[in-house]
Amino acid sequence: MDTTDLLEIAERERAARTPRRLRCCTAAGCLSQNGQALKAALIEAVKTAGLTDSVEVVGVGCMGLCSQGPLVQVDPDGPLYEKVTPDQAPAIVAALNEPSAPADDVRVGDPTHPFFAKQVPVVLQNSGKINPERIESYIEVGGYQALCTAVREMQPLEVCELITASGLRGRGGAGYPTGLKWSTVAKTESDRKFVVCNADEGDPGAFMDRSVLESDPHRIIEGMAIAAYAVGASQGFVYVRGEYPLAISRLKTAISQARRLGVLGAGVFETRFDFRVDIRIGAGAFVCGEETALMRSIEGHRGTPRPRPPFPAAKGLWGCPTLINNVETLANIPAIVANGPEWFAGLGTGKSAGTKVFALAGKIKNTGLIEVPMGTTLRTIVEEMGGGVPGGGSVKAVQTGGPSGGCIPAEHLDTPVDYESLAQLGSIMGSGGMIVMDESDNMVDVARFFMEFCMDESCGKCVPCRAGTVQIHHLLTKLRSGKGTARDLDVLRELCEMVKQTSLCGLGQSAPNPVLSTLRYFHNEYDTLLNDPMTPATKPLQTSTETR
Amino acid sequence: MAVKTLTIDGKHVSARDDQTILQTAREAGIRIPTLCDLPGVGPLGACRLCLVEVTGVPKLLPACVTVVQEGMEVQTNTERLRRYRLMIVELLFAERNHVCSVCVANNHCELQDRAMEIGMTHSRFAYQFPKLDVDTTHGRFGIDHNRCILCSRCVRVCDEIEGAHTWDVSGRGANARVITDMNVPWGEAASCTSCGKCVQACPTGAIFRIGATVAELEKDRTQLSFIVNARENKQWLG
Amino acid sequence: MTPVAVPEVTVPKEPSSRAAPRADNRLKMLEATMKRHQYQADALIEVLHTAQELFGCLEDDMLTHVARSLKVPPSRVYGVATFYHFFTLKPHGEHTCVVCMGTACYVKGAAALVSAIEDLAGIKAGETTPDGKLSLITARCLGACGIAPAVVLDGEVLGYETPESLCNRVKGWLT
Numbered sequence: 026m027d028t029t030d031l032l033e034i035a036e037r038e039r040a041a042r043t044p045r046r047l048r049c050c051t052a053a054g055c056l057s058q059n060g061q062a063l064k065a066a067l068i069e070a071v072k073t074a075g076l077t078d079s080v081e082v083v084g085v086g087c088m089g090l091c092s093q094g095p096l097v098q099v100d101p102d103g104p105l106y107e108k109v110t111p112d113q114a115p116a117i118v119a120a121l122n123e124p125s126a127p128a129d130d131v132r133v134g135d136p137t138h139p140f141f142a143k144q145v146p147v148v149l150q151n152s153g154k155i156n157p158e159r160i161e162s163y164i165e166v167g168g169y170q171a172l173c174t175a176v177r178e179m180q181p182l183e184v185c186e187l188i189t190a191s192g193l194r195g196r197g198g199a200g201y202p203t204g205l206k207w208s209t210v211a212k213t214e215s216d217r218k219f220v221v222c223n224a225d226e227g228d229p230g231a232f233m234d235r236s237v238l239e240s241d242p243h244r245i246i247e248g249m250a251i252a253a254y255a256v257g258a259s260q261g262f263v264y265v266r267g268e269y270p271l272a273i274s275r276l277k278t279a280i281s282q283a284r285r286l287g288v289l290g291a292g293v294f295e296t297r298f299d300f301r302v303d304i305r306i307g308a309g310a311f312v313c314g315e316e317t318a319l320m321r322s323i324e325g326h327r328g329t330p331r332p333r334p335p336f337p338a339a340k341g342l343w344g345c346p347t348l349i350n351n352v353e354t355l356a357n358i359p360a361i362v363a364n365g366p367e368w369f370a371g372l373g374t375g376k377s378a379g380t381k382v383f384a385l386a387g388k389i390k391n392t393g394l395i396e397v398p399m400g401t402t403l404r405t406i407v408e409e410m411g412g413g414v415p416g417g418g419s420v421k422a423v424q425t426g427g428p429s430g431g432c433i434p435a436e437h438l439d440t441p442v443d444y445e446s447l448a449q450l451g452s453i454m455g456s457g458g459m460i461v462m463d464e465s466d467n468m469v470d471v472a473r474f475f476m477e478f479c480m481d482e483s484c485g486k487c488v489p490c491r492a493g494t495v496q497i498h499h500l501l502t503k504l505r506s507g508k509g510t511a512r513d514l515d516v517l518r519e520l521c522e523m524v525k526q527t528s529l530c531g532l533g534q535s536a537p538n539p540v541l542s543t544l545r546y547f548h549n550e551y552d553t554l555l556n557d558p559m560t561p562a563t564k565p566l567q568t569s570t571e572t573r
Numbered sequence: 574m575a576v577k578t579l580t581i582d583g584k585h586v587s588a589r590d591d592q593t594i595l596q597t598a599r600e601a602g603i604r605i606p607t608l609c610d611l612p613g614v615g616p617l618g619a620c621r622l623c624l625v626e627v628t629g630v631p632k633l634l635p636a637c638v639t640v641v642q643e644g645m646e647v648q649t650n651t652e653r654l655r656r657y658r659l660m661i662v663e664l665l666f667a668e669r670n671h672v673c674s675v676c677v678a679n680n681h682c683e684l685q686d687r688a689m690e691i692g693m694t695h696s697r698f699a700y701q702f703p704k705l706d707v708d709t710t711h712g713r714f715g716i717d718h719n720r721c722i723l724c725s726r727c728v729r730v731c732d733e734i735e736g737a738h739t740w741d742v743s744g745r746g747a748n749a750r751v752i753t754d755m756n757v758p759w760g761e762a763a764s765c766t767s768c769g770k771c772v773q774a775c776p777t778g779a780i781f782r783i784g785a786t787v788a789e790l791e792k793d794r795t796q797l798s799f800i801v802n803a804r805e806n807k808q809w810l811g
Numbered sequence: 812m813t814p815v816a817v818p819e820v821t822v823p824k825e826p827s828s829r830a831a832p833r834a835d836n837r838l839k840m841l842e843a844t845m846k847r848h849q850y851q852a853d854a855l856i857e858v859l860h861t862a863q864e865l866f867g868c869l870e871d872d873m874l875t876h877v878a879r880s881l882k883v884p885p886s887r888v889y890g891v892a893t894f895y896h897f898f899t900l901k902p903h904g905e906h907t908c909v910v911c912m913g914t915a916c917y918v919k920g921a922a923a924l925v926s927a928i929e930d931l932a933g934i935k936a937g938e939t940t941p942d943g944k945l946s947l948i949t950a951r952c953l954g955a956c957g958i959a960p961a962v963v964l965d966g967e968v969l970g971y972e973t974p975e976s977l978c979n980r981v982k983g984w985l986t
Contacts, residue, residue, distance in 0.1 A: 227951070484746065485748070741886035743894075
């Protein structure tokens with residue numbers, strides 16, 4: 026197996042292709058909208074029309090615009106049909122014979138809409154285009170070339186340097202420089218090392234990793250293999266949420282296909298590099314997204330974090346040096362190796378290179394997945410691409426970073442999205458969930474919602490997080506029911522600061538963020554709830570606080 | 574073996590290079606409050622009482638697991654740390670049902686000691702008053718979950734010193750409880766050797782000797798360090 | 812690796828009648844999973860996943876069986892099984908209704924879905940109806956935020972649900 030073989034497979038795949046194809050989204054969003062029946066209806070319609078030799082119906086991954094699903098796209102260069110129902114299948118197939126005349130009773134999407142036009146797909150390059158259940162489909166678009174180049178033509182340290190030069194930072198939330206992490210693991214001496222892909226996407230409102238795993242699983246395997254080669258690991262684990270059955274099954278398929286082709290296993294691409302990947306399925310614990318808890322879980326224990334240092338790069342799984350990267354981080358790797366670090370650094374802004382995938386959800390017209398260069402403003406994402414609040418309402422706040430992040434008020438929508446700018450606003454980049462709130466959303470409720478989440482997900486090991494989140498939640502409930510006093514608000518603020526400063530792991534340290542950020546930007550909503558005649562009304566009421 | 578020099582609360586001290594800040598401070602006679610720490614078993618870093626400030630490090634560090642470094646400047650008793658410690662103890666008192674006046678460990682309780690040391694007079698937080706069980710099925714020992722602070726000393730002492738691993742923690746968050754075997758009554762836990770080390774390890778009156786009455790339960794931690802010293806260093810210092 | 816014979820265990824009670832004839836087979840399948848992991852203690856969570864898939868829930872006998880097979884303390888097995896919310900120690904009802912309570916679903920009214928089903932079935936979230944027909948479960952984000960609010964009915968993901976549409980779907984299960 027080498028580059029030539031890969032090219033041959035790609036060539037064969039291209040030759041076997043029918044002139045026209047109907048790409049049918051089979052990611053979780055569209056599947057839940059009757060996508061499977063639609064795919065069957067399309068296959069049936071093609072058969073009835075006698076077009077089986079010239080038209081193929083292909084199940085592909087996520088096309089991004091989940092709110093308009095199920096989606097069908099005519100390849101090459103055909104229209105994108107939205108909200109397709111199975112009974113519209115014959116009309117779509119009939120329209121194939123009249124080029125550029127789409128089926129008239131089906132809704133046609135606008136590919137020039139900012140939702141599509143402003144995207145720069147790197148991680149999502151193949152999503153919605155290739156068949157995620159066939160390795161050949163990935164190889165056809167150049168897949169595994171980067172791994173082949175890395176293991177056959179580069180030294181491990183060169184690969185680390187290349188990633189460092191690209192400026193890639195961890196996409197899981199904290200934004201630690203990926204190249205630096207790799208070099209640290211590479212330089213730590215040990216007979217055994219591990220690479221872990223963190224696919225425990227726990228932030229409620231984030232579904233980027235699920236989509237990548239469902240749409241382009243080989244990309245993750247390739248990224249992991251390159252990482253393993255660079256740091257000197259021979260065993261990898263993908264730790265994936267149990268809530269994502271489709272992602273797990275596609276990943277399993279992908280791993281066995283890669284093994285059969287000699288891309289994984291002993292002697293990758295006939296070199297001396299061995300790499301094996303196993304899947305570990307999470308069991309419903311948000312805290313396992315924290316790296317030390319994740320490792321405990323892989324080792325078969327309760328997923329409780331431990332103090333760092335030692336960091337996983339020094340002492341990770343079974344005490345061995347371990348590299349842990351998030352799905353999106355690893356998905357960037359093949360593209361960086363293939364196109365060079367300068368290309369990647371050229372995307373995005375100075376300190377935040379590359380692109381970022383965001384999951385748009387909440388009170389927004391176009392919900393779904395987008396990938397934009399770092400530095401794109403929130404306004405562009407929410408208003409232009411997302412189409413703003415449905416029904417013409419106005420955006421009140423954008424929540425980023427899930428339970429660890431914060432609510433950014435509408436007046437800051439012109440902030441460019443990068444690690445530093447979001448941190449300055451009291452939020453974080455997080456894994457990429459972006460939830461839009463409108464005027465009907467009460468921010469104290471939002472804060473309470475996240476605190477309930479953190480309270481339920483606290484592992485219970487350290488006191489500030491275990492007992493502190495309970496008390497913060499209690500105070501928010503008290504305030505929300507109109508029984509709170511100015512004194513309660515003071516205790517709330519003091520307690521939030523303490524939990525943030527003293528908790529053992531990232532979950533506890535960031536749990537107060539949604540409260541602190543709403544206290545910062547929507548203080549009046551707390552003030553109006555106070556049942557205390559001594560309370561000075563510091564600011565005039567900006568928004569209504571009616572309950573939904 | 575290299576020696577490191579550092580300052581703790583302005584006092585110059587020296588330490589072996591594998592020592593933690595907590596060990597070093599203790600040797601130098603500087604008191605850092607702890608609850609989950611228990612000499613002889615592995616550190617946990619969970620009660621957060623021993624957090625200290627180190628110059629140049631933005632985060633607070635747990636003294637029980639942080640190894641000393643050359644030139645470190647450690648502060649163990651700043652206004653901020655005292656404020657946090659007070660809140661941590663208040664949180665513990667509000668979490669379960671700690672009624673010192675009727676407790677077997679009254680006057681011999683580490684939680685009570687910490688509260689007095691830190692100057693806690695009452696808890697500002699809402700008392701949760703959870704409904705919890707008392708299990709006396711063992712016959713010799715009992716566990717009162719009302720007084721448990723989830724420090725997991727019993728779990729560690731049973732696993733690391735006795736080797737039975739009868740205790741573990743079940744559930745999570747506020748619902749976490751210490752359990753014996755398959756969450757069976759202690760008296761039915763087949764793996765329990767009735768060695769009583771968990772009784773000695775427990776910082777409060779949660780694990781107690783049946784028959785002890787109010788304020789009667791004095792615990793002997795030296796028994797544990799005696800065993801560990803005997804096992805590891807072959808020194809029997811009774 | 813030491814070969815481990817299938818130990819004598821009482822087969823846990825059936826979660827539902829349909830799985831009854833395959834009881835023996837299921838223990839064999841569980842054994843195969845443990846063997847594939849060479850009875851290593853670190854496979855505990857994987858083994859519990861398999862056991863729950865096969866038997867519907869993790870009853871005490873099953874946990875004891877797993878503890879003995881993997882040679883880990885029973886308290887550790889119980890600790891792990893209760894730490895992860897995916898594992899359930901009691902059998903679910905014949906039908907399950909999972910309402911996603913992720914942020915996107917929350918702002919789109921998932922709480923109303925939960926209370927609608929609570930009222931309809933007379934149970935609280937996390938409970939099963941006394942006749943064992945329906946379990947109502949809340950989930951932490953299914954990652955289907957694009958179609959919020961999302962629910963999963965007997966494994967099938969559905970989007971854009973309203974209290975009315977959801978009640979109409981679930982009603983039939985309760986009679």
